[in-house]
Amino acid sequence: MNGSITFTMIKPSAVESNFTGPILKMINESGFRIKAIKLTQLSKERAEAFYGVHAGKPFFDGLVEFMSSGPIVAVILEKENAILDFRTLIGSTNPADAAPGTIRKIFAKSFTENAIHGSDSDENALIEGSFFFSEMEQF
Numbered sequence: 001m002n003g004s005i006t007f008t009m010i011k012p013s014a015v016e017s018n019f020t021g022p023i024l025k026m027i028n029e030s031g032f033r034i035k036a037i038k039l040t041q042l043s044k045e046r047a048e049a050f051y052g053v054h055a056g057k058p059f060f061d062g063l064v065e066f067m068s069s070g071p072i073v074a075v076i077l078e079k080e081n082a083i084l085d086f087r088t089l090i091g092s093t094n095p096a097d098a099a100p101g102t103i104r105k106i107f108a109k110s111f112t113e114n115a116i117h118g119s120d121s122d123e124n125a126l127i128e129g130s131f132f133f134s135e136m137e138q139f
């Protein structure tokens with residue numbers, strides 16, 4: 001897990017709150033380069049597919065509802081040790097547990113509305129990035 005590419009999504013509540021700029025500034029200032037970026041909206045079906053691994057879990061329906069509720073910003077990022085460094089930058093999945101100064105601590109509203117996604121492995125970065133960017137294999 002030490003590749004140079006990761007995938008992130010700024011989630012609907014953070015986009016709606018106009019946090020896209022401040023979040024991207026933090027990402028850039030932490031040494032990540034933007035390789036591809038897109039403002040788009042997931043349909044309910046696409047959100048179900050993206051989060052298929054969580055199907056059946058108690059939070060799944062709320063997660064799909066939320067993730068399809070408004071525009072998201074999908075981004076491919078490059079930096080040495082991208083996966084681990086990005087997960088450190090965004091903080092714990094549950095913002096209640098996130099360290100001070102992390103993106104989720106600053107911008108998240110709740111466990112589901114946690115502002116931002118970060119891939120958890122090189123393999124998932126490729127799968128998730130390919131979900132939004134046809135050129136993913138080239139990065």
Ligand code: CMP
Nearest residue numbers: 054059063093111112113114116117118
């Ligand atoms: P993320 O890791 O980006 O993608 C899956 C999301 O599911 C996760 O962020 C959280 O927003 C959400 N999630 C995971 N576990 C829970 C939980 N126990 N309760 C509510 N939401 C959750």
